[in-house]
Amino acid sequence: MKNKALLFINGDAPKTIPDLSGYALIACTDGAFHYLEKLHFPLGMLDFISGDFDSRQIENEIIRQAQYYSFEIIETPDQNKTDFHKALELIIAKGFKNIDVFGASGGEQDHFLGNLSVAFFFKDKINLKFFDEYSSYYFIPKEFSIDNVKGKMISLMPFPVAKNIETTGLKWPLHHEDLMLGERIGTRNVAENQDVSIRYSDGDLLVFIGK
Missing domain, CATH: 3.40.50.10240 (Thiamin pyrophosphokinase, catalytic domain)
Structure with a gap:
C-alpha cells in the first residue's frame, strides 16, 4: 500500500x-x-x-x-x-x-x-x-543503517553537535567520537561495505549519501 x-x-x-x-x-x-x-x-x-x-x-x-x-x-x-x-x-x-x-x-x-x-x-x-x-540527505535517528551503498560518498554533518558516534562500514570509521560545527565534521567519507551502520548518543546528525 x-x-x-x-x-x-x-x-x-x-x-x-x-x-x-x-x-x-x-x-x-x-x-x-x-x-x-x-x-x-x-x-x-x-x-x-x-x-x-x-x-x-x-x-x-x-x-x-x-x-x-x-x-x-x-x-x-x-x-x-x-x-x-x-x-x-x-x-x-x-x-x-x-x-x-x-x-x-x-x-x-x-x-x-x-x-x-x-x-x-x-x-x-x-x-x-x-x-x-548529487545525493540524498536527511536527519537520522540515534541508531541507523543504510544498505547498497558500497563505493558511495557518505557525509555526516552534526546539527550542530552529535556525540559518541560509532560507525561500521566506512573507510574512516568513528569510534565513540564527537562531531561539532566549527570544530570537526564528517564529510566526504566512503562506504567500504554494502551496509553502513551509524550510532550516536546525543545531538542530531544529518547524513548525505552520494549517488
Whole structure:
C-alpha cells in the first residue's frame, strides 16, 4: 500500500522526473511549478499546489492549468513560515509521514539553509528525505543503517553537535567520537561495505549519501 508523498519545492530542478509510481500524493509549491512545466511533468498527477502566490503571472498560469487537470490550489499566505514548511503541514494533515522532497538545494543558499531548518523542525514528526542531482540527505535517528551503498560518498554533518558516534562500514570509521560545527565534521567519507551502520548518543546528525 502506498503511504508516501512527493513534494517539489523551489530550488534546483531535477534533470529528469523521478519515478512517480510509488507515491500516493504528489504536490508542489507555487515556486516549483515553473520547472515542472519545463520538464513536461504530467500535471494530471498533481494533487495540490500551495504557496503564497506572490507572482501574479505564475498564479494565473496555475489557475489556467488547474481548469484542465483538476489539481487543488491551496493559498498559504502566512509569512511567518516558508512555503516549504506550510506545504509539509498540509501533507501531514492529509495523513502522510513519509515524504520525499526535490528542489530543496541549489538556487539561493539562504533558501537551502532555511529548508534544512524546516527539516530539523519536523525531524521527530515525519520521515523526510531530500533528493538532488548529487545525493540524498536527511536527519537520522540515534541508531541507523543504510544498505547498497558500497563505493558511495557518505557525509555526516552534526546539527550542530552529535556525540559518541560509532560507525561500521566506512573507510574512516568513528569510534565513540564527537562531531561539532566549527570544530570537526564528517564529510566526504566512503562506504567500504554494502551496509553502513551509524550510532550516536546525543545531538542530531544529518547524513548525505552520494549517488
